[in-house]
Amino acid sequence: MPIDQRHLGRRYGPYQFTVGLEHLRDFAAAVGGGVPGRVFATAPGQAHPWTWDEAAAAASPYGSLIAPPGFAATFAIQPFSAACVDPELGINVLRLLHGGQDLELLSVIRPGDLLTTSGEITRLQERSGLEFLEVSTSTVNQRGETVVRATWTAIIRG
Amino acid sequence: MKKATDYAVGDTFTAVREVDPYRPIYYAAASGDFNPIHIDPSIGRLAGHQGVILQGMCTFAWLADACAAYLDDPGRVRRVAARFTKPVQVGDVLTFQGRCAGLDGGRLRLEVSATNQRGEEVLKGACAEALLPADDAAVEGRG
Numbered sequence: 245m246p247i248d249q250r251h252l253g254r255r256y257g258p259y260q261f262t263v264g265l266e267h268l269r270d271f272a273a274a275v276g277g278g279v280p281g282r283v284f285a286t287a288p289g290q291a292h293p294w295t296w297d298e299a300a301a302a303a304s305p306y307g308s309l310i311a312p313p314g315f316a317a318t319f320a321i322q323p324f325s326a327a328c329v330d331p332e333l334g335i336n337v338l339r340l341l342h343g344g345q346d347l348e349l350l351s352v353i354r355p356g357d358l359l360t361t362s363g364e365i366t367r368l369q370e371r372s373g374l375e376f377l378e379v380s381t382s383t384v385n386q387r388g389e390t391v392v393r394a395t396w397t398a399i400i401r402g
Numbered sequence: 403m404k405k406a407t408d409y410a411v412g413d414t415f416t417a418v419r420e421v422d423p424y425r426p427i428y429y430a431a432a433s434g435d436f437n438p439i440h441i442d443p444s445i446g447r448l449a450g451h452q453g454v455i456l457q458g459m460c461t462f463a464w465l466a467d468a469c470a471a472y473l474d475d476p477g478r479v480r481r482v483a484a485r486f487t488k489p490v491q492v493g494d495v496l497t498f499q500g501r502c503a504g505l506d507g508g509r510l511r512l513e514v515s516a517t518n519q520r521g522e523e524v525l526k527g528a529c530a531e532a533l534l535p536a537d538d539a540a541v542e543g544r545g
Binding site: 267270271273274275276277279280281290291292294295305306310311312313314315317318321325337338339341342343344345346347348349350352397 | 403417419420424425428429431432433434435437439445448449457458459460462463464466467469470471474475476477479480481482483484485486489535
C-alpha cells in the first residue's frame with residue numbers, strides 16, 4: 245500500500261552525535277580494507293592517512309584526524325533510518341533498497357565535534373510499481389555551523 | 403600536497419575495492435548499520451538476493467575515497483552523489499574509474515563510473531565536487 249501523502253514534511257530528530265577519535269579510525273579501517281576495533285585490528289591499506297594515522301594527520305594542514313566524506317553515513321543517516329522503520333509509514337524493510345544519495349559537505353569534521361542532525365520527508369512518489377521515499381537532512385556542529393546537508397532516497401519494491 | 407595547477411580537466415583515476423566476506427560486518431560495526439540484510443545470509447535470500455548485500459553507503463564511501471585519493475585530501479571533497487543501480491554482494495570486485503570533468507574557479511567536478519567484475523554498473527550518475535585550497539584558488543584567479 246502506498247505511503248500516505250499526509251506524511252510529506254514529517255520530521256525526525258534532532259539526533260545528537262559526538263565524533264570519537266577511535267570511531268573515525270574504525271570507520272577508516274572498515275572502508276579502507278582493514279579490520280576495525282582493538283582485537284585483531286589491522287590498518288586500512290586503502291584509506292587516506294589523514295583519516296586514521298594520527299602522526300600523519302598532525303603533520304597535515306588540518307593538524308588532527310579528519311573524517312572522510314563517507315563518515316557522514318554514521319550520523320546523518322538517522323532521520324532516514326528512523327523514517328524507514330517508522331510504524332506510521334508501514335514500510336516492509338525487506339522490500340527496501342537504498343536508491344540514491346546526495347551528500348554535501350560544508351566543513352571538515354574532527355574528533356570531539358558534537359553534531360546535531362534533523363530531517364524531514366521531502367518526497368513520496370509512486371512510479372512504475374516502485375515507491376520513492378526521500379528524506380532531506382541537515383547537520384550542524386557545536387558552533388552552529390551547518391557541516392552536512394544530505395538527501396537520502398529509498399526505493400520500496402512493490 | 404597537490405596545488406591547483408596539479409589538477410586538469412581530463413585527468414583520470416582508478417580505485418579497486420573487493421567485497422571480502424567480512425566487509426559488510428566490519429562496515430556495520432563502524433557505521434552502525436546492522437540491517438540484517440547486510441549481516442544474515444538467510445535474510446538476504448528472503449529479500450531476493452543470493453546472500454548478504456553490502457551497505458550502499460559503503461560503496462558510496464568507496465566512491466568518495468576514490469575522489470579523495472585523486473585530490474590527495476579528504477577534506478576538499480564538498481559533494482558526492484550517486485544512484486545505486488545494482489546490489490553489491492560478497493565476492494564482488496568493484497572498479498571506480500574517475501575523470502576530472504570540470505574546473506571552474508576553485509571548484510573541481512569529478513565524474514565516476516563504478517562497475518563490478520561482470521562490467522555491470524553498480525552506480526549511475528556518480529559525481530563529486532571539490533574545493534581547492536583558498537590560496538591555490540587565489541593564485542589561479544590571478545593567472
